[in-house]
Amino acid sequence: MVSPTLLVATTQLPSIATGIRISLHVLAAAIFVGGQFTVAGLLGTIRGFGDGATKAVAHAFGRLQWPAYFILILTGFWNVAAIHSGTTSHSWFVVLSIKIAVALLAGLFAYLHQRSRSRAQLAAFGGLAGIASLIALILGALLSA
Numbered sequence: 001m002v003s004p005t006l007l008v009a010t011t012q013l014p015s016i017a018t019g020i021r022i023s024l025h026v027l028a029a030a031i032f033v034g035g036q037f038t039v040a041g042l043l044g045t046i047r048g049f050g051d052g053a054t055k056a057v058a059h060a061f062g063r064l065q066w067p068a069y070f071i072l073i074l075t076g077f078w079n080v081a082a083i084h085s086g087t088t089s090h091s092w093f094v095v096l097s098i099k100i101a102v103a104l105l106a107g108l109f110a111y112l113h114q115r116s117r118s119r120a121q122l123a124a125f126g127g128l129a130g131i132a133s134l135i136a137l138i139l140g141a142l143l144s145a
Helices: 016-047 055-081 088-113 119-144
Strands: none
Touching: 016 055, 016 088, 016 119, 055 088
């Protein structure tokens, strides 16, 4: 059994602002990234509701997706501003640069998917948006580890 005197906390809880910043970023990622995979997984069922069902669900998701994406961008910059540059390595900044590029590509692909007119474009841009979003999420996890 470990003596209670040996159990010393070495970290403190973050500030309320940090908790809000990180929570908003994670919530926005859950909506933007998770929503893409949720809608894609439900697509077969949605098609069964009739001709206009996929378009109606896509428009409804867009009302959630774009605010979440912009919150991701804003809180992402807030996250970077909260980091002290002297405490991060060159490789961390390289990964950050790649993450920013991939996150911007995810938004571009989602926009192109939304503007697509053919099934081939819908599939291609939807797939690219999902892959880029997932990569950005993984890179974000690496940056926060």
